[in-house]
Amino acid sequence: MGNSVKHHPSLSLLEQFCDGSLTPEVALLVATHLDFCPHCQRLSKDIEADLACSFAAAPVAAGQDDWLSMMQQVLAEAETTAKPVTPSTDPVVTNLEVGGHQFELPRALQRLSSKRSKWLTLGGIATARLPSGEPHHISLLFIDKNTAVPQHTHKGLEMTLVLAGEMVDEQGRYVPGDLIINTPDDTHTPRNVSDDPCLCLSVLSAPLQFKQGMTRLLNPLQRFFY
Amino acid sequence: MLDQRRTYGHHASQFANNSPGLMDTTETASPLNLGQWEEALGLIAINRDKSAYAGLFNYFAPRLKAFGIKMFGNEQQAMEMVQDTMLNVWQKAALFDPTRGCASTWIYTIARNVRFDMLRKKQSRKDDISADDLWSDGDYPEQEDLQSHSWDLYIIAEKIAPHFAALPPAQRVVMEKVYLEENSHQEVAEQLGIPLGTVKSRIRLALDRLREAVDGQQR
Structure with a gap:
């Protein structure tokens, strides 16, 4: 599954993922990429070890802090907390059905997928938002076989991760695990030219703008894609 | 599980296997005193050893605080993060697996996750993306990469x-x-x-x- 992944996050994106400084939506996209990509899994373990090494070796000045009393508080709190690990009450969903197709979900999306919004369908395309805040929106995007997303540009950043099936645009061909990043300068037409449906995870920082002919009529519908 | 060096001294055992006598060099050269914290976590997990925990607490709490201040920019949240992280260390010590990495990496990732979830709760986004969704507990299958x-x-x-x-x-x-x-x-x-x-x-x-x-x- 991981061998064919060719489009990876940059090292700096991985570093920000590892130190926890990415926005939750972008972090979720990177985490999902890792579920597909042994190479980046190993890199991120290395980065964590490196960050932890500087953290642990950092010299600290002797301060006024009363660590002994904090430790006693922690131990007292541990006594009163019955179960150390509270199991999550959210259902874990390993499969997703859309457009009459079943998709297997990667680990990172299994809990969250039960919290998605309703599917909005437009032709062969459907989208459902996952819980997210500002400034990024994160959605599942279904593209049926032989279907194109109308050509568009972005006011902001668009990040797409292929979860199942395959997709092409002006730059290349993408398979599950591949990460595609488009900046405001890029114009592209993602298409599914295969005979199988395609499922993607999409992070947007601003609505899409459609460029060509009749598709400009879609601009009032841009919230659909956001 | 009985051979403590094997079980807890991840790096120490690596060195000891490959090159006998190297332990002394690394122990004096390294500020971390290799193997010590892995062993402490083992004692906490098995014996609920409070003196091992105190040693770990004294070393890591001030460093966690420094890390927290760097990430949050204020002392109050940094201290909350220290307390929550150290509670997790006490409660989850049995989940620490020394074959996957050293103790400081484990503690660092707990602190990172605690911080991430603190930020999320502060923004009242309880249903939202959580640290558990993002960082699996190191359970990716091992992969050889040539x-x-x-x-x-x-x-x-x-x-x-x-x-x-x-x-x-x-x-x-x-x-x-x-x-x-x-x-x-x-x-x-x-x-x-x-x-x-x-x-x-x-x-x-x-x-x-x-x-x-x-x-x-x-x-």
């Missing part, structure tokens, strides 16, 4: 030199010792007083960084 090795000779010989200077100092020192001075990974670990695993991970990170630099050049 890519870095096949790259070794090729990229060093080629147009790598100009990018060498741009490497983070810690990685550059390791790369110079391995590729220019032709030391073994083990020797570099010994000279710098760092775990063998750290030498290897710095090399992989540096190689990846150089690969990225070369890719950028070709475009």
Whole structure:
């Protein structure tokens, strides 16, 4: 599954993922990429070890802090907390059905997928938002076989991760695990030219703008894609 | 589970197996006193050993606080993060697996996750993306990767030199010792007083960084 992944996050994106400084939506996209990509899994373990090494070796000045009393508080709190690990009450969903197709979900999306919004369908395309805040929106995007997303540009950043099936645009061909990043300068037409449906995870920082002919009529519908 | 060195002294056992007598060198050279914290976590997990916990607390709490202040920018949240992280360390010590990495990495990732969830709760986004969704508990299957090795000779010989200077100092020192001075990974670990695993991970990170630099050049 991981061998064919060719489009990876940059090292700096991985570093920000590892130190926890990415926005939750972008972090979720990177985490999902890792579920597909042994190479980046190993890199991120290395980065964590490196960050932890500087953290642990950092010299600290002797301060006024009363660590002994904090430790006693922690131990007292541990006594009163019955179960150390509270199991999550959210259902874990390993499969997703859309457009009459079943998709297997990667680990990172299994809990969250039960919290998605309703599917909005437009032709062969459907989208459902996952819980997210500002400034990024994160959605599942279904593209049926032989279907194109109308050509568009972005006011902001668009990040797409292929979860199942395959997709092409002006730059290349993408398979599950591949990460595609488009900046405001890029114009592209993602298409599914295969005979199988395609499922993607999409992070947007601003609505899409459609460029060509009749598709400009879609601009009032841009919230659909956001 | 009975052989403590095997179970808890991840790095210590690595060194001891490969090169007897090396322990002393690394212990004096390293600020971390290799193996100590892995062993402490083992004692906490099995015996609920409060004195082992106190030792760990005294070492890591101030460092967690410094990390928290850097990330939050204020002391109150930093202290909340320290307390929550150290509670997790006490409660989850049995989940620590020394074959997957050293104690400081485990504690660092707990702190990172605690911080992430604190930020989320502060924004009242309880249903939202949580640290558990993002960071699996290290349960990816182990993968052998031969890519870095096949790259070794090729990229060093080629147009790598100009990018060498741009490497983070810690990685550059390791790369110079391995590729220019032709030391073994083990020797570099010994000279710098760092775990063998750290030498290897710095090399992989540096190689990846150089690969990225070369890719950028070709475009």
